[in-house]
Amino acid sequence: MRSRAAAVLVGSLVVTTSARAAGPRTGPVQADTLTALPAANVTRPLRAQRDLKWSQRASAAWQKLAATGAWRAAWDRATGVPSRIWGSGLAAPGAIAHPAVAERFARAVLADHIALLAPGASPADFALVSNSLDGDIRSIGFVQTHAGRVVVGGQISFRFKRDRLFVIGSEALPDVALPPPTRARLAPDAIRDRSAMALRGALGLGDAPVTPPGDEVVLPLVGDDAVLGYRVAVPVTIDGGARGRYLAYSDPATGEVLAVQQMNLFASGTVLYHAVDRNPMRPRVDRPAERAHVALDGVMQTTSTAGLVSWTDTDPHSVTTAVVGDLVSVVNKATGGAVASTQLSLAPGGQIVWDASGVVEDDAQVQAYLDVNTAKDFARQLDPTMATLDMQMAANVNIAQECNAFFDGKTLNFFHASDRCQNTALIQDVVFHEFGHSVHAAEIINGVGAFDGAMSEGAADFFAAQITGDPAMGRGFFYTDAPLRDLDPPSSEARWPQDIGEIHKTGLIFGGTFWDLRKALIAQLGEAAGIALTQKLYIGALRRSVSIPTSLIEVLATDDDDGDLSNGTPHECMIRNVYGRHGLRTASGTIVAPDRIADGSAATTVRIEISDLATRCAGDELDHVDLSWKPSDPGALAAGTMPAMQTAPTEFHAELPLAADTAVLYQAHVVFKDGSLLTLPDNLADPFYQLYDGQTIALYCVNFEGGDPLTAGWTTGASDGSASPWAWGIPTAGATDPHVAFSGQRALVQVLNGDYARKSSSFVKMPPVDIGHWSDVHLQYRRWLAVEDSHFDQARITVGGKPAWTNATQNMGDSSALQHIDREWRFHDVLVSGFQAGHSLDIAWDLTSDEGLQFGGWALDDVCVVANLNSVCGDGVVAVHEECDDGPGNGDRPNACRTFCQNPSCGDHIVDDGEDCDDGPAGDDLCTSNCKLVGPPSLGGCCSAERNPAGPCALGAAVLGLVLRRRRRPLL
Template identity: 25%
Template sequence: MKRLLLFVFFVLLSLSPGIAGGEISPEVKLPDANRIYTLNSTPPSMLSKAGRGWALFARENADWTATFNSVTNNPHRAWGKGIQIPGLNSISNENARFASQRIMDYLSEVLNLDPTDLRLLQAERVLGKWYYSWTQMYKGIEVLNSYTVARATADGRVFMFGSDYHPGLAVSVTPSLGIQAAREFAKAGLEGDPGSMDVAGGTLYILPLEYEHFNQYRLVYNFVVTTDPDHSWNTYVDAHDGRILWRYNLVRYFTSPDSPERTSNTISGRITADIFKTSYIMPGQNVPMPDMYVWVDGKIAITDSDGRFSVDVGSKTSVQVKTLLAGPYVRAIRADSLAAGGNASITVTATVGNEVKINWDISNSLGAERMVAYHVTAIRNAVRTLDPSAVTKDLDKQIPALVNINQECNASWNGKRLNFFKASARCGNTGEIADVIYHEYGHAINTFMYRARGRQGLRNGALSEATADITSNMMTDDHRIGIGFMKPSSPPNFGIIRDSKNDLVYPFDLAGQIHNDGMILTGAVWDTRQNIGLEVTRRLAHFVKYGTPDATNTGEAFADYFIEFLVADDDDGDLSNGTPHSDGIIPAFTRHGIPGSGILISHNPLRDQDIVAAPIKVSGSARAGFSIKPNALKVSELELVWTLDNGKNWYRKQLPFTTSTRFDGDFPGFLAGSIVRYYIEAKDNYGTISRLPSHAPDETFMFLVGFKQMVFDAQEKPNGWKRNPDRDDEAQTGKWVRTVPVGTKGADGKWVQPNTDHTPGLDGQKCWVTGNAPEGTGLGENDVDEGATTLQTINYDLTSYSLPVIRYWRWYTNNAGASPNQDYWVVKISSDGGITWKDVENTKVTSAKWTAQVVVVKDVVVPTDKVALRFIASDYDPQSLVEAAVDDFEILDVDPLLSVDETEATPGIFALEQNFPNPFNPSTNIRFSIPRRSFVSLKIYNSLGTIVLHPVKEYRDAGTYDVFIDASTLPSGIYYYTLTDGSNTTTKTMVLMK
């Protein structure tokens, strides 16, 4: 045993923070956690078992719609008109289990699963509908995240189902690692003394690691490692090699005594309090305190909704009455109670026949004590009134609320109690802000409701924070969160930290921070509230939790929430015809990009072109990838967007459809020497925008027109490039080396260092990379550390080039460590052999893929015979994980054989086209052609004949041109635009409609 523990000790040292490459966060995400979620509505091939099952089902149920798991091909969620399950005419409490078997027997083929592998988790009736969920078992061990769900009407019609079942699962269930050793591995990477950590659990599970195109399966031990009151890490340890595969801060259950019974009355009284209905920055109010404990002569009573109580004291005429800021649902506790003389308490002498009046105010209690006592009780009563079923009975237990904690700017729910921090110079007392109290109580509701349905709590951080904010929004009917949280708290912001009235869209506004990402969903629900009203939205926002939407991937979690929101609203067991309020729900969610990419765009990026001054074909497809109601979601606009000057000016052109989904359009003719960056933008009928590439315009496709490759270096052979040319690099590891790269992956399954070079074909293997580590070692092994590492090219003679362009492919990551996005990737250019340098790249943005970068040399330096580039990757304190690579270095110049004279460049016509779009708001594009070099004037007049814009007034070569018009400063109306080239003049009309 000693030898085993010694071995574990050394392994823990190797896994703990402080290894080369910087500190590693205690949290370990699953591979799919940060992947951009795209709905897959394409059915699997008929040649597969899953495909055959769905095809047969869809043939008989044409009005059903589904999204599919891209790896298992199972329907992740499917919905439509309710299907009567054979032999099942009704579902009741008496036959609920029997019904679950009938449902699974019927759906097993379409879901490609074996019903005998399923264990029932949930079978309950909610708002007249039956909610079923199962989990997969493998040789007696539960498979995590493998839930199968179904929703059915009371008469036995299934109208929604889906499954993340893993068919063909095969994994060893005999652990190589003993439970005691695994228990020690579970502590790796956590702050604190391992000997003082509390480690509970040890259950074996099967954990699927879901990558974009494949799954892996691991046998794992599950432990809960508690390091302090606010950190209980739910940890999954590989049962074969001890690696931590998944870890997150866990919200846990708690228990407390039941409430005492109410009694009759003789001594009567009323308890009130001075509280803030909204926040300490608003005027206070005096209110009755319902559901508070009162001790009268040793007997306990509970105040009613008006704060009143009465107790029979028998023959006594005078007794002691004592009360605390505590009741059956909350107990306010001062974090500094000993120093402050204990928690707030009032004792008075009462006589029969005289009403006892007790008021909590600043003289006898803290503001935060009064606030949590009042507001926790208020939200508990609101939820139980909305949903009085036994399902929410856990809210009837007393929850401790700790106030005036000696920290600042936060609040929390740790699974046992609510925690609120004292005021500081930066932030208000969070126990004196009602919406913060409601938010934290929302976390408690999630804990109870998810655990009661067989889940391990709500795991997705963004969804958890969003639903807590939604709980607050629905309680206050206010879109703001944290009124008075930040100081100063003056108008118009009032110190808020989040706002559910927003325009955030998935995935464009994902920030990687769970509170901010959650606002995408809160925006959708708040817009729903605006569309269908508070009461209906409040009801749906609560009952959606019976469907336990959750996923490790945020996009998938939001999409599942959206479907369950509609399930909660459905009234006829048929989602294909919408729901009573779907006309208000669907636009609200779609506006925020939920459920995922509404419009799916497909396009093969264009390569470099040798077509000059002639249209360049652009083709692809665009379709609605998801819709609850047939044809409810459509492509309303599709545009090609491009720039010729690296984003200074953008041009747009509509892409026409040639079939229901295929588009075929073209770019205008470009002159030789053009560098075209472009993307495709689609807008659906709700106004939601989808782009390809998804992060456009920050990320675009790119091609060059009329260039010839003059130099190409695939980095396969020594080429004279120098590492550390000035001998002043500080980096201790991760130094540049030309070799075959050895890839490293993060916990999310994404490559941090590339596993292949960029050069296409079998001839390319090597590239420049910032150090290789032995295959299978950790991320921090031989990444860039403790400074910079520099790579410099040889000098290139560009004096004979007419328009020299340098293109290289590079890879850069700096976001995988505990201090992400702190370090710069820098590329510099010199025209004097390295004496002086100018930046061509200076960025902290990760691009964990091979990305082409283009440098137009004359835009930065004068092309000389001593042009060189430097590539610099660095990692300075705080240390993180930094990797970089460079490959396929090119120098190009305009091809003289593709340069055209004036007569060849155009069809030889003078033409002015209709602006597009038209009418427009506030911008449009005007295209014109001129047959020869001439002085060109393009003027725009208002209806009075006054020139309002003069966008072109210069000599231009023969060719076709697009001019971007920004009319944001002009009023609505009819305008005229006139083109003149000295010999010809023409005028057209356009309409600005704001």
């Protein structure tokens, strides 16, 4: 585990709960990633991973860049910003040799493409923070500001090779807007005091010290699929020692803590001396005390890297040694805190061995000293220029807790032994793993790469595995030889996104990918050359990646030899093949099929087109494509799966069976040679396309190109009486919105180029549709919907106020996270018969949100209401969507099959047997919604005060009786 002051994530080698970042919670905070507290006013989780989309509909801003060369992009799913852009590149003469030339070129590209790289920002919002040449790549990084404040995590970066700009990275935050201030800023001391009180309570850290607030920043609150908002904040740090260090962001006006993240990344491990080999269960070996501070007869010396000391005579001398040296200082956190030391006699040409294994607290100190030095030696092989290598690192051992270890951005920390777990300083793998976090932190290029907790866990596991040569990490942790984690399990691979979980589990995707890459490169190039290239690619990934998916592009960029990724790299195929086996590739797909068929066919052809494969390489080799289907109406068609026929290298087709007068649901599974999958459509909440088979007649259709529908019979509104957000226009932007209409130019959109509001409810309704005597009526339209799990936000289609369709839920209560995110215009067929009495239908779309996560909402195009020609009410045949049909006997009278072929029911304005009255679905003040009379109101005390039976009370009762009698069912 690790942590650093600028960007910190938390993990532990042994976990029992998910490490996913959460929204506001009660009880002690365990913040693996940035975690919002109640003052942030969000209730949905902040994202734990930067997820990427490998394809997105081209916008005008993208087309402007695409016109300059062969470019590709991977898009941040939450911000809609291109996280990585790569391709043929732009010529930048002199950029490698001259930093100023590269900076001017980068600034010019930033200014020309600011709408793509940082929507809503200006070039002046970005400040240069790095201009670094390492090997043959020059990296330039800019950090984002807004109104003079740094935007936390906001950055844009440019990579040059061979005088070409060939990779661009953007972690910019789009459309930064801050809530207006409502009160004056507090004094710094007041902010610290209030923050300290809140943090100590929330984190259970008692009197832990809290730093004064830093400069104001803009804090983005980013969810899995959207930016939830921006806040002005000041950073403060609370240091609980072994209990954890936390970076918090506080409101400068109130001192309330908006969000917090732990600066410790926990892991588990062991450290040894006379020395342990992996763990204490194995035979020990003797290792040199490297660069240790010793006293030779009281005179201080420092040993060489081979452990040598020297003196001028030939006599034996007394050597006193402890666990402090040039590069490592071990601190004993056990009771009493005694530093381990020994005094031995050393003869000229002889050897002395310090065996501390008899006292576990001393042993832990000695092993920590040795293994941190070993880790530093290996890190020096990876990057001899690493800035922190020659600094002394503190290692705290024998901490009075169990089964853990962590790096807090400054020190390594190891826990004492227990009945369950070994002293983690005695497990070499654990010490190497923790030091691996410090390597990741030191290698990140400011404004170019960024820290990602899951990637860091995988990188730290791989760091340890490179030293030991064993992908099974953490042997001996639980007093057995079984590993804690395995980067190379015998029968499976960790794959993205199937194996995303807590950060150590997710990290296995990165760690396993690099172990497999190491094996493949050794097999192809030989051990020395294969390991050397693996290490080069590993350091490149650490320096410039912001997530596990982005590491694919950064590894290719590091491997590249001419500044042009469009023509491949020397080892592109091997890299893509290995990444692909772990589910990381750039492929996407398209389904080509009709949405409606009216010719009575028993089947129709569905074409599956796969794009963006690495055509030069076998790593993206397609194995087969399966087409699966199921009926929308039970019994209409048997569900099934069939292999699609390959008609071209990236094209397949299959015959989809149809069922008359209903919709068939279908999906395609693209299976690669390595067993990984690409599923179409890409929407976990609605994973099937629809195809309607049947002859229909159009009752109402509109494509929104002839004028604003809201001035032509459509109506809209908001539940709170405010202005409705629904608008007719040209969609062009938005992280989860369409960037073009489905047909023509215009669509009807809930919030044009933006997200729906929190705690809101709005609707749009069609003009009433006369359905005549048709009894099987469908709404058929194109939809682009982005909405949270319906446990929180409900997107509905209603007919007569009754829901005909609602977005899906995961049914896990407040843990539900089945967001409905369309990534294309989807054809949607919805049965609208049977919901509303009569011959006219009122069809509407609405969306109600809670206070948490928001998305783009509804976007509608090509709306039609159609009727099945084979289902007519009044023909005496009860069709599938009719409740009854008595032919000429149908009638809108008591107890009769209605003229719209529904059975008598309360709410249809006709009083039937068993009903006292019927004033429609909602009832009124005299007839309830379940068709019962409302009792007469109290007449007060007037009758008791009025002796005349013909007085006002009798008159009131008589009038009421007339009203009630008028609403009672007829006698005949």
